[in-house]
Structure formats: C-alpha cells, structure tokens
Amino acid sequence: MSISLKNVSYSYKGKFQTVKAVNGVSYDFEAGKCYAIIGKSGSGKTTLLSLMAGLDLPTEGEILVNGKPTAEWNRNQMRRDEVSVIYQNYNLFPLLTVQENIRYPLDLKGMPRKEAVALAKEVRGRVELPENYDKRLPAHLSGGEQQRVAIARTLAQGCKIILADEPTGNLDTATTMNVVEILRSLAHNDGCTVIIVTHDPAVAELSDVVLQMRDGKWV
Ligand SMILES: Nc1ncnc2c1ncn2[C@@H]1O[C@H](COP(=O)(O)OP(=O)(O)OP(=O)(O)O)[C@@H](O)[C@H]1O
Ligand SMILES: [Mg+2]
Structure with missing residues (x-):
C-alpha cells in the first residue's frame, strides 16, 4: 500500500x-x-x-x-x-444516524447487514464514542464527535x-x-x-x- x-x-x-x-x-x-x-x-x-x-x-x-x-x-x-478522504466539515449524511453513516461504505460494498452492524459498532468504539451514539443524528453531535464519526466511517471502509x-x-x-x-x-x-x-x-x-x-x- x-x-x-x-x-x-x-x-x-x-x-x-x-x-x-x-x-x-x-x-x-x-x-x-x-x-x-x-x-x-x-x-x-x-x-x-x-x-x-x-x-x-x-x-x-x-x-x-x-x-x-x-x-x-x-x-x-x-x-x-x-484511498479515503476526511474533510474539515466532516461530510456526514445529515439524515442518516451515526451508525448508518459509518455503515454507508459497507452497505455500498454489499456487506451483509449483520456483519456491517458489527463492524460499525467496533470502529465506533475505536474512536471512543459510546454505544448510545449509534442512533443519534450528526446535527446533535459536537464538531469533534462528528469528526470521529467521519474517521470511524473511514476505518470501516478499510x-x-x-x-x-x-x-x-x-x-x-x-x-x-x-x-x-x-x-x-x-x-x-x-x-x-x-x-x-x-x-x-x-x-x-x-x-x-x-x-x-x-x-x-x-x-
Ligand atoms: N476551481 C479552481 N479554479 C481555478 N483556480 C483554482 C481552483 N481551485 C483552486 N484554484 C487556485 O489554485 C491555487 C491552489 O489552490 P488550493 O485550493 O490548492 O490551495 P490551498 O493550499 O489548499 O489553500 P488553502 O490553505 O486556502 O485551503 C490557488 O491559486 C487557487 O486560487
Ligand atoms: Mg485548501
């Protein structure tokens, strides 16, 4: 690589x-x-x-x-x-939850739902966001939390x-x-x-x- x-x-x-x-x-x-x-x-x-x-x-x-x-x-x-890119303004999808945002590249790749959810939870943990964030919307998070969701999405992408x-x-x-x-x-x-x-x-x-x-x- x-x-x-x-x-x-x-x-x-x-x-x-x-x-x-x-x-x-x-x-x-x-x-x-x-x-x-x-x-x-x-x-x-x-x-x-x-x-x-x-x-x-x-x-x-x-x-x-x-x-x-x-x-x-x-x-x-x-x-x-x-190659994945992280931006200053996070570029999260506003109508998707944290977990759906993280899972997005996995859904695109056609990963089975259960596997995608498990991986999304794992990477969300790696950026130190607690489990109850999974169902929250980006607009309800701080800037740093939104950036960590963006990084988690990058991690999920692999x-x-x-x-x-x-x-x-x-x-x-x-x-x-x-x-x-x-x-x-x-x-x-x-x-x-x-x-x-x-x-x-x-x-x-x-x-x-x-x-x-x-x-x-x-x-
Ligand atoms: N779409 C565009 N059309 C024409 N010129 C552009 C375009 N985008 C950037 N430029 C020019 O290219 C040069 C480099 O721009 P670039 O955006 O890469 O700079 P940068 O180092 O990222 O700046 P900043 O720190 O402000 O983000 C600048 O002179 C800019 O005006
Ligand atoms: Mg620039």
Missing part, C-alpha cells in the same frame, strides 16, 4: 488565464507514517490532495497508488477500496491510504489533539499511510514528516 507522486503538476485552465496550482512535485509516501502538508493559503495543498484522492488527474506527471497510475485505475473503485484536508480546522485544541492521536494510531498501529493538510503547527508537530508547499512546489 503506497502512494507516490512523480513530477506531478496541475493547471486550472480558465477562459482568460491558467493557474498552475501544483508545479512538478515528487514524493514517495510510506505506509505506517503520518505526514503533514503545510503551506500558505493558495499554495496548492487541496489541489494536490484531490489529485491523490483521484478526484481529478494530474495535467503532467503521474500519481501511483499501489504502483498503478491514477489514470489507469477505475477511480470510483480506487476511492472505494484504497482503506490503507487516508487523506485529510484540515480535519481539525473547526475543532478546539483538546479535540484537535484527540483526533490527531486517532489518525496517528492509524498510521503507527494499523500501517496506514496518513496524510494531513493542516494550518495548525501543533498538528504538524505530531506528524512524522512535515512537507511544506509554496507556489505549488515543495519548499
């Missing part, structure tokens, strides 16, 4: 101008490590993460996921089985590459540390590749490797 950037560039082509948001970056991310990507607003972090998530293809260079370029993957399948774009952007310091601890443990105890885009120096400090972007390049 690995993700490698090979001289990756991405340009947004507008009617009047082209913005080269990512400009020739290379890097081999290793499993079992937690990475932070930092850099000023507009430096290209979200664009790079979206390319790694397979939401779009590089305009130059390539990204290898488990050795295969994203251009050759069935990218829906890649996003379902290999992807080994976890990308997070400002996952603690809306959280206070204590809750941030809790969420980062969970992400770190996914790298260190489960062998996942965890890549966190962050503005928060405290989050970067807890990562194994810090990469800084400026104008679409590594500094």
